[in-house]
Amino acid sequence: MKSKLFLSLMASALLSLFTASSFAQDKMGKDVKFTVRVENISDANGQTASDGTKWPFALSPGLWVLHQREVRLFREGVVANGGLEELAESGNPAVLAQTLESRQHDVMHHGVFNTPAGANGPAPIGPGGAYEFSFTAKPGMRLSLVTMFGQSNDWFYAPKRQGIDLFVNGKPLSGDITNDFMLFDAGTEKDEEPGLGANQGPRQKDPNQGEAENGKVHPAKSSTFFSKNGQLFRITITPQNAMAMHQ
């Protein structure tokens, strides 16, 4: 009886870490495996620039993070730091990953996604391409993810800084989360027209090429791409129990 009492006290202590509803739905408190798919669903014929040039919408390799507290990959109204500039200007998530490693603790996990599904090595994803990655998470965890708008100077997609709750009313998140993402301008390099600028990803000679903006992270609301999430890309999340049901 004593050991049972001890276990129930332990369970109560653990319960206090989570919300009551999440515990009710997930009595074992087990990790749930999730798979996230980032798909480029933009027009295969490309986007049309003001001079008629066709250019492909692309997303860069990126970084995902699981966290409970705010992870601070960026903050609106604050100067980009910790590797956000490298991600937003050249699609390189390695510096952000190093920054996170220096802050690593047991309630935060992260990974880089850089190899398109079906490819042999790291590359951006153009129309029809996808990245996929999996992780396990407990109730209370949130997901953050950053990826560069490939033909911009310093734009990136990310969810709100608090991240996306992976459990809603105790149930693992499932389905389309595209609209949880927003297009941000890192404020580090002056913008040129997407797809045309000489200082953008595919055309610049140096990953840091371009005129400094000396600005702060802000939503890229002035861009016509700001409201085009569902036309350009789709991000879905599938928990393992849902995957089993679909198979």
Ligand SMILES: [Ca+2]
């Ligand atoms: Ca900018």
Ligand SMILES: [Ca+2]
């Ligand atoms: Ca540049």
